Amino acid sequence: MKNSALIIFQKNAELGKVKTRLAKDLGDQEALAIYEKLCDFTHQVCSQLNVEKYVYYSSFVPDNKPQGPTYRMRLQSGENLGDRMLNAFEDLFQSNFQKLIIIGTDCPEISAELIQKAFDQLDSKDVVIGPAEDGGYYLLGMNKLIPSLFKGISWSSEMVFDQTKSIIEAKKLTYYLLPMLSDIDRLEDWEKMKSLFTSTYE
Numbered sequence: 052m053k054n055s056a057l058i059i060f061q062k063n064a065e066l067g068k069v070k071t072r073l074a075k076d077l078g079d080q081e082a083l084a085i086y087e088k089l090c091d092f093t094h095q096v097c098s099q100l101n102v103e104k105y106v107y108y109s110s111f112v113p114d115n116k117p118q119g120p121t122y123r124m125r126l127q128s129g130e131n132l133g134d135r136m137l138n139a140f141e142d143l144f145q146s147n148f149q150k151l152i153i154i155g156t157d158c159p160e161i162s163a164e165l166i167q168k169a170f171d172q173l174d175s176k177d178v179v180i181g182p183a184e185d186g187g188y189y190l191l192g193m194n195k196l197i198p199s200l201f202k203g204i205s206w207s208s209e210m211v212f213d214q215t216k217s218i219i220e221a222k223k224l225t226y227y228l229l230p231m232l233s234d235i236d237r238l239e240d241w242e243k244m245k246s247l248f249t250s251t252y253e
Contacts, residue, residue: 052101052102052150052170054147054148054149054150055102055103055148055149055150055151055152056102056103056104056105056143056148056150056151056152057097057100057102057103057104057105057151057153057154057166058105058107058139058143058151058152058153058154059093059094059097059104059105059106059107059153059154059155059156060107060109060127060135060136060139060153060154060155061090061093061106061107061108061109061156062086062108062109062110062156063108063109063110063111063113064083064086064087064090064113065083065110066079066080066083067079067083069082069083070082070083070085070086070236072236072237073085073235073236073237073241077241085235085241086156089156089157089159089235090156092159093154093155093156093158093161094117096161096162096163096166097154097163098117099163100163100166100167101121102121102170103121103123103148104117104121104122105122105123105124105125105139105143106122106123106124106125107125107126107127107135107139108124108125108126108127109126109127110126111126112124112125112126125139125142127139131206132206132207133201133202133206136153136191136201137198139153140153140193140196141196141198144195144196149194150170150173150192150193150194151192151194152166152169152170152173152179152190152191152192153190153191153192154166154189154190155189155234157189157234157235157236158183158189158232158233158234158235159233160232160233161181161189161190161232165181165190165229165230166190168229169181169190169192169227169229170192172192172227173192173193173194174194175225176194176226176227177193177194177195177197177219177224177225177226178191178192178193178197178200178219178224178225178226178227179191179192179193179226179227179228179229180192180212180215180216180219180226180227180229181228181229181230181231181232182212182228182229182231182232183212183231183232183233183234184231184232184233184234185209185233185234185236186208186209186210186211186212186213187207187208187209187211187212187234188211188212188215189232189234190229191215197222197224199218199222200215200218200219203218
């Protein structure tokens with residue numbers, strides 16, 4: 052899709068620094084292994100999309116980065132998650148992209164078809180958002196830069212989606228809601244999803 056890009060926000064896979072809530076129950080090594088599976092799955096999904104892909108890493112660009120002509124690697128910048136996402140959107144809108152979508156690497160229910168649907172909705176909607184069961188969101192897309200969506204949000208809380216949706220409505224922006232999906236952050240999330248996830252993608 053010309054003039055469209057997918058932003059993938061990805062933490063560097065470092066022992067003790069990813070899936071810390073899972074690690075409290077399963078240990079750092081198992082939490083890292085789960086995170087690496089989620090990243091691999093996310094990139095399998097994204098590889099099916101005919102768009103430019105920008106992986107924004109949290110700390111550094113690793114040697115074992117995803118390969119392919121549609122992948123570009125960059126570093127996140129900013130004090131908090133909102134600042135980092137805003138900076139990524141601003142960066143790519145300044146590169147003349149007209150439709151941008153951001154996802155993380157925590158959602159084993161996401162699909163290429165769902166992301167494609169989000170891109171398609173941006174032809175007529177200002178914003179597309181995919182709510183997560185934990186109160187956050189797994190996808191956010193827009194066809195113009197909207198800085199207010201990243202301000203005054205209680206990041207890493209169950210209020211993220213509701214606060215974001217309130218801003219969208221207060222600004223009288225048009226939006227499309229995707230289905231609610233699950234992220235994997237806690238042990239109960241992993242227990243619920245691991246049988247489907249491991250049987251399908253291992």
